[in-house]
Amino acid sequence: RIGRAKIKSPARASEKVVRCYSYDVSRLLDICRQTIAFDTVDDLVQCLRAIVDDGDVRVVRIKNRLDMGYDSGESAGYRDVAINLWVCNSTTGRFGLDTHVCEVQLMLTQFASVKAEDGHKR
Secondary structure (H helix, E strand, O other): OEEEOOOOOHHHHHHHHHHHHOOOHHHOOOOOEEEEEEOOHHHHHHHHHHHHHOOOEEEEEEEEOOOOOOOHHHHOOOOOEEEEEEEOOHHHHHOOOOOOOEEEEEEEHHHHHHOOOOOOOO
16 A cells, blocks of 8 residues: 655755754755555565666655664654665666655555554654
8 A cells, every 4th residue: 555645844854954964955855755555564575675776766764763773762662664765777867866855655554554644743
């Protein structure tokens, strides 16, 4: 299941840059994002591998909030695997989008079903 997310609002983006990134706007990587929900961890891992192995994809960062060592208290219990990436191919290059970073959130269906419409913002 793929969830269509809204582009992060300017107000929320500004808040995150100030509060989380000490005014370093270059660290804001989730303005454009989508969610894919999976019934099993195996399916989620298979998708993650497909993304990482795709020759047109450049992975900037992977934030694994499903890792047992992750303190879910930092995200109010929210869990996912967030992949920040850009797509580099002739089409994205032609439109000047080959360095546009977006986020793909991979999560289990159980988390997706309780995720509020506004995401996990605080």
